[in-house]
Amino acid sequence: MRGTVDGLVLRETETGESDKLLTVLTAEYGKILICAKGARSMRSKNMSLCRLFTYGNFEYYEKNGMRWLAGGSVNDSFFKLNSDIEGFALAAYILEVASEITGEGVRAETVLKMTLNTLYAIENKLKPLDIIKGAYELFAADCSGFTPDVSGCYSCGCACADTMYLDVMNGSLVCQECRSAGSGGLPIPELDAYSARNILFPMNRAVLASVRYVLGARRERLFAFELKEENDIADFSRLGETYLHNHLERGFDTLDFFKTVKNK
Ligand SMILES: [Zn+2]
Secondary structure, X not given: OEEEEXXXXXXXXXXXXXXXXXXXXXXXXXXXXXXXXXXXOOOOOOOOOOOOOOEEEEEEEEEOOXXXXXXXXXEEOOHXXXXXXXXXXXXXXXXXXXXXXXXXXXXXXXXXXXXXXXXXXXXXXXXXXXXXXXXXXXXXXXXOOOOOEEEEEOOOOOOOOOOEXXXXXXXXXXXXXXXXXXXXXXXXXXXXXXXXXXXEEEEOHHHHHHHHHHHHXXXXXXXXXXXXXXXXXXXXXXXXHHHHHHHHOOOOHHHHHHHXXXXX
């Protein structure tokens, strides 16, 4: 059986002497594997199609329960990412997150569209990288069903205080006053009585407004908010990863790489 599908290459693995196994994110089937015979050969006509970050149209045939690449064309290669190590590192992390939150055999229009928009934003430096990163991480948590309720303090209901805390594991907000009252003014221990991790992430008004914006925004407007202070941008980025990684219960090597190149 032959078929054709548009998709974004999330991962390329070398197999055999000159073959590649591609993990491709598609709207119709979620994550799929496509085996590309001879894709590593200099003579291969599919070389540019079979690269990380390539968004293309893949023609394939199915045999022995596998999809095999027959041909195709490149829609966008995001080639400018290759000339900027920080952008490249962040984009690689974004692809790893996209892969983590997408199953096989499920529809994934939203993740595909948002991931393409995010690569475009990184490539064209539409925003500081830490804003793009934090917004995508919150999107990924939201899209995986871990949406936090950031409407107001879960205890007293107040919507805004100078400092509000995101209770990471419970996905809720608590205000400074309720936090102090709840712990009798003592610092909250890292583990609660049920040995669950107790992570309270402090946010000022600007950071909280950005979190609310991202969780409420139409997807195509995800990055259309302003966060100016460097400390706020750093907090927003740290909040995104703390929230997402604690809910996915894993870390990402590509993020460690991004941090390494960013701090150079
Ligand atoms: Zn409160």
